[in-house]
Amino acid sequence: xxxxxxxxxxxxxxxxxxxxxxxxxxxxxxxxxxxxxxxxxxxxxxxxxxxxxxxxxxxxxxxxxxxxxxxxxxxxxxxxxxxxxxxxxxxxxxxxxxxxxxxxxxxxxxxxxxxxxxxxxxxxxxxxxxxxxxxxxxxxxxxxxxxxxxxxxxxxxxxxxxxxxxxxxxxxxxxxxxxxxxxxxxxxxxxxxxxxxxxxxxxxxxxxxxxxxxxxxxxxxxxxxxxxxxxxxxxxxxxxxxxxxxxxxxxxxxxxxxxxxxxxxxxxxxxxxxxxxxxxxxxxxxxxxxxxxxxxxxxxxxxxxxxxxxxxxxxxxxxxxxx
Amino acid sequence: xxxxxxxxxxxxxxxxxxxxxxxxxxxxxxxxxxxxxxxxxxxxxxxxxxxxxxxxxxxxxxxxxxxxxxxxxxxxxxxxxxxxxxxxxxxxxxxxxxxxxxxxxxxxxxxxxxxxxxxxxxxxxxxxxxxxxxxxxxxxxxxxxxxxxxxxxxxxxxxxxxxxxxxxxxxxxxxxxxxxxxxxxxxxxxxxxxxxxxxxxxxxxxxxxxxxxxxxxxxxxxxxxxxxxxxxxxxxxxxxxxxxxxxxxxxxxxxxxxxxxxxxxxxxxxxxxxxxxxxxxxxxxxxxxxxxxxxxxxxxxxxxxxxxxxxxxxxxxxxxxxxxxxxxxxxxxxxxxxxxxxxxxxxxxxxxxxxxxxxxxxxxxxxxxxxxxx
Numbered sequence: 124x125x126x127x128x129x130x131x132x133x134x135x136x137x138x139x140x141x142x143x144x145x146x147x148x149x150x151x152x153x154x155x156x157x158x159x160x161x162x163x164x165x166x167x168x169x170x171x172x173x174x175x176x177x178x179x180x181x182x183x184x185x186x187x188x189x190x191x192x193x194x195x196x197x198x199x200x201x202x203x204x205x206x207x208x209x210x211x212x213x214x215x216x217x218x219x220x221x222x223x224x225x226x227x228x229x230x231x232x233x234x235x236x237x238x239x240x241x242x243x244x245x246x247x248x249x250x251x252x253x254x255x256x257x258x259x260x261x262x263x264x265x266x267x268x269x270x271x272x273x274x275x276x277x278x279x280x281x282x283x284x285x286x287x288x289x290x291x292x293x294x295x296x297x298x299x300x301x302x303x304x305x306x307x308x309x310x311x312x313x314x315x316x317x318x319x320x321x322x323x324x325x326x327x328x329x330x331x332x333x334x335x336x337x338x339x340x341x342x343x344x345x346x347x348x349x350x351x352x353x354x355x356x357x358x359x360x361x362x363x364x365x366x367x368x369x370x371x372x373x374x375x376x377x378x379x380x381x382x383x384x385x386x387x388x389x390x391x392x393x394x395x396x397x398x399x400x401x402x403x404x405x406x407x408x409x410x411x412x413x414x415x416x417x418x419x420x421x422x423x424x425x426x427x428x429x430x431x432x433x434x435x436x437x438x439x440x441x442x443x444x445x446x
Numbered sequence: 447x448x449x450x451x452x453x454x455x456x457x458x459x460x461x462x463x464x465x466x467x468x469x470x471x472x473x474x475x476x477x478x479x480x481x482x483x484x485x486x487x488x489x490x491x492x493x494x495x496x497x498x499x500x501x502x503x504x505x506x507x508x509x510x511x512x513x514x515x516x517x518x519x520x521x522x523x524x525x526x527x528x529x530x531x532x533x534x535x536x537x538x539x540x541x542x543x544x545x546x547x548x549x550x551x552x553x554x555x556x557x558x559x560x561x562x563x564x565x566x567x568x569x570x571x572x573x574x575x576x577x578x579x580x581x582x583x584x585x586x587x588x589x590x591x592x593x594x595x596x597x598x599x600x601x602x603x604x605x606x607x608x609x610x611x612x613x614x615x616x617x618x619x620x621x622x623x624x625x626x627x628x629x630x631x632x633x634x635x636x637x638x639x640x641x642x643x644x645x646x647x648x649x650x651x652x653x654x655x656x657x658x659x660x661x662x663x664x665x666x667x668x669x670x671x672x673x674x675x676x677x678x679x680x681x682x683x684x685x686x687x688x689x690x691x692x693x694x695x696x697x698x699x700x701x702x703x704x705x706x707x708x709x710x711x712x713x714x715x716x717x718x719x720x721x722x723x724x725x726x727x728x729x730x731x732x733x734x735x736x737x738x739x740x741x742x743x744x745x746x747x748x749x750x751x752x753x754x755x756x757x758x759x760x761x762x763x764x765x766x767x768x769x770x771x772x773x774x775x776x777x778x779x780x781x782x783x784x785x786x787x788x789x790x791x792x793x794x795x796x797x798x799x800x801x802x803x804x805x806x807x808x809x810x811x812x813x814x815x816x817x818x819x820x
Contacts, residue, residue: 163573172573176566271476274653276587287591363565363588367653372560414570419554 142386142438143398150405157412164412174297175286175362177407179204179355181300181400183378185307186347188399191382192311193323193341194391195251199240200352200378202262204371207233207356209266212275212366222282230353236262237349241342259375266368276365286361296358308396316340324391380427381406384434405430475665476680477649477711479658486629488671502781503612504800505593510600511577514776515548518577520768522553523567525582525608525654526560526685530739531713531760532582534820535607538764539580545789546772551580559650559685561585565592572596578771581615582607586655590614602774606767607760608656609801616774617800619767621758622807624656628663629671630756630807631735635707636672638733638753644676645707646697648715648736650685657711664709678705683715690718698726710736713757717742720752740810740818747812755810761820766791766804 158165183200190197211229214220220228236258244254288295311317319340322330331337352371360366385402387394406427413423522539524532536553543549554571556563561584568579569592579596583589586609593603593614606619635645649657661680668675678701683690694708694715708723710716716736720743723732729751738755746752769788773779779786785793786802797803810818 161574163575169573172569176569273480274585274587283591362591363561363585364591365585365587367561367585367588369560369651369653370562410566411570414567415574 142434142441143395143401145437145441146384146386146398146401146405146434150401150408153405153409154412157408157416161412161415164415169411169415170408171289171292171294171297173407173411174300175294176411177403178294178296178300179359179362180374180377180381180407181403182303182351182355182358183348183374184381184399184403185303185396186344186351187378188307188382188385188387188394188396189311189320189344190251190348191379191387191389192320192391192394193344194327195244195341195344196255196379196389197237197240197251197345197348198255198375199236199258199262200348201371201374202259202266203233203236203349203352204356204359204374205266205368206236206262206269207353208360208366208370209270209368211356211360213269215278216275222279226357229356230350233353233356234346234350237346237352238342240349241345244345245338245341263368263372270366270368274365274367278360278364283361283364286358286363296362299354299358304396304400311396316343320344321392324393326392377406380431384431386434386438388438402434475647475661475677477647477652477658477682478662478665479655481659481662483628483662483666484625485663485667485670486625500799502799504616504618504781505597505603505613506616506781507597507600507602510602510775513577517548517550518772518775520549520551520578520580520771521568521571521576522551522580522764522767523555523564523571523582524553525555525564525584526558527553527555528557529685529714530742530820534739534760535582535764535767537820538761538766539768541761542765542768542772542789546768549768549772551768559584559654561588565589568592568596572599572601576601578602578604578775580767580771581605581610583610583655584608585653586610602771604767604771604774606763608654610655612800615800617770617779617802619763619770619794619804620797620801621760621763621804623797623803624659624663625667627660627737627756627807628665628667630809631660631709631737632664632667632672632675634735634754634756634809635709635733636675638735639675639706641672642674642676643706643733644678644701644704645709646678646701646705647680647709647711648683648690648694648697648719649680649711650715651682652680660711683712683718685712685714687714687718690715691722694719694722695726698722698728698732705732707733707735710734710738713738713742716752716755717746720746724749724751739820740815741820743810744815747810747815750812753811755815756807757810758804758807762791763804765789766794766802770794770802 163169187197207229210232211225214228215222215225240255240258243249244251285295290298319335322335323337323340327337359370381402382399383389384405385398387398409426410423413426522536539551543551555567564584572595579601590611593610596603603615604617605615607621609618681693683693698705708719710719716738720734723729723734734752737757743752743755766788770786773786784796788794794802
């Protein structure tokens with residue numbers, strides 16, 4: 124036996140070559156570097172605080188991962204956040220609902236908005252991009268029309284617990300997010316529903332012919348996206364103690380950036396919740412770490428843009444090596 | 447089958463939109479807030495009788511470190527950066543810092559007037575550790591939690607230009623009395639377009655605190671002193687140049703001859719409205735009255751498209767805010783005080799409990815515009 128066989132070159136295990144792992148390594152390096160520049164960055168207090176800011180985008184990023192895996196997209200999430208926030212305040216102040224009912228109503232409106240998206244996308248076969256651009260304008264307009272641009276304030280104290288309170292030191296909304304991350308991760312990885320998402324994204328026609336309930340699955344993910352936006356609206360209103368009709372503007376871009384940064388292919392068929400979480404954390408902590416180090420204002424956005432491009436390059440080079 | 451589904455869906459959407467439109471029943475102008483108004487007298491006896499002194503209603507920091515006489519670092523987070531108005535307030539702050547000698551001020555903020563971004567900026571600076579925060583709020587209620595957090599960490603908080611809820615800051619430097627601005631704007635417009643002219647308003651957003659207050663005061667004053675003037679519409683322009691221009695042009699096209707005057711409520715909306723009126727060839731036929739910085743309005747004042755511009759001196763505003771902060775840190779300005787020394791501006795009075803008044807609004811005209819450069 125020649126030494127050549129015994130001295131077979133060490134091959135990196137497959138999990139190391141995955142996009143998510145590379146991203147995690149980059150994240151750790153970035154954290155250590157930023158932490159070295161600024162001693163307030165890597166404190167528990169600061170990191171937990173950032174957890175508050177991650178939650179709204181994070182909640183929406185979970186079903187967005189599902190949607191992008193199926194090859195679709197949902198650009199109306201920001202507008203749904205605005206609509207639900209307005210509905211929460213308006214139904215409480217003007218319709219006179221008791222506040223818990225108003226919250227449920229807001230979530231229902233979100234789910235309904237998502238359902239409308241999904242319904243028209245699946246039945247009328249409008250491409251998701253076009254449909255959700257249209258509903259982006261429609262829902263934002265509804266928010267403006269219903270609220271007449273008046274903000275609602277003066278919520279009772281217990282309402283602020285979700286957005287500003289802590290449980291054993293951990294921000295309340297972060298706990299909510301973590302629970303839903305676990306649920307979403309399990310759903311994607313371990314259920315037939317999750318498998319169906321990948322199948323639809325990889326080849327929708329084949330999925331249909333395999334007797335997968337493609338339309339029903341798509342309807343569910345768009346409804347979930349609306350529901351998550353409603354949930355994010357609830358957290359947001361609780362955090363800033365007021366409702367404004369322009370809430371959620373631009374959320375769709377932050378959410379999609381986090382999902383794509385995390386390795387989900389925009390063409391569908393691949394992606395994980397874990398990757399989305401890393402993408403989320405990376406964007407928020409980069410922004411925060413850079414700001415603490417003294418990088419002014421929106422120069423941090425330049426860094427996020429560069430990170431996004433790098434991520435796409437890494438993902439595509441890994442893809443090529445796999446083929 | 448599919449066609450009928452499409453039509454029924456479209457019908458549902460239309461119904462929804464109409465329902466939403468019909469849900470509005472507001473009889474007050476768009477962009478006004480719900481707080482009580484106090485319009486001034488209609489004639490020139492504008493000096494409103496000083497209201498009974500309100501007790502101090504500001505917030506206080508918890509255990510602030512004693513930095514009396516020592517160097518302090520401040521951060522200024524305006525509504526947004528990159529527009530002439532806040533460049534001017536920032537300059538005023540730098541001037542004051544240089545005069546005082548023991549103050550360092552950095553101006554940092556979002557590039558769009560978004561409250562969520564502003565909250566994150568302030569939060570980051572709290573973590574970095576500053577001695578004081580100066581702010582101009584995009585939303586008075588939404589900014590309160592993060593300002594209260596600053597107070598709880600012993601950081602001093604002073605606002606200028608756009609207030610927050612009183613308990614979230616120690617003092618607020620108010621550039622002019624809201625009802626004074628309401629009166630100044632409506633009187634200028636009435637002089638130009640007559641007592642039964644109709645006008646429209648271009649503002650930032652319907653929930654920005656100072657614009658909302660001014661519009662509410664303008665409405666109250668108009669009802670009292672110019673009841674025949676007709677308000678057509680208020681549009682939002684988000685402190686964006688292009689959007690302001692487009693909105694103003696849309697108003698001109700929409701109302702045609704009925705539109706006699708445009709109000710610009712922000713330093714971005716007024717020059718954009720003047721530009722829209724100029725481009726539409728309506729100079730002299732549509733009056734433009736508003737709040738703006740002199741440099742932006744010089745070309746329009748020279749062509750007589752705009753007759754007068756109402757403002758205060760934003761450089762003085764930033765200057766005063768810095769002096770107020772210094773006085774607070776030095777312990778010279780305590781709750782219950784009735785005035786504060788502000789360098790070259792002299793003594794400024796405390797009104798409304800915890801507001802410090804800069805002074806009466808200043809009217810820029812063709813005659814005096816060249817003396818200013820901001």
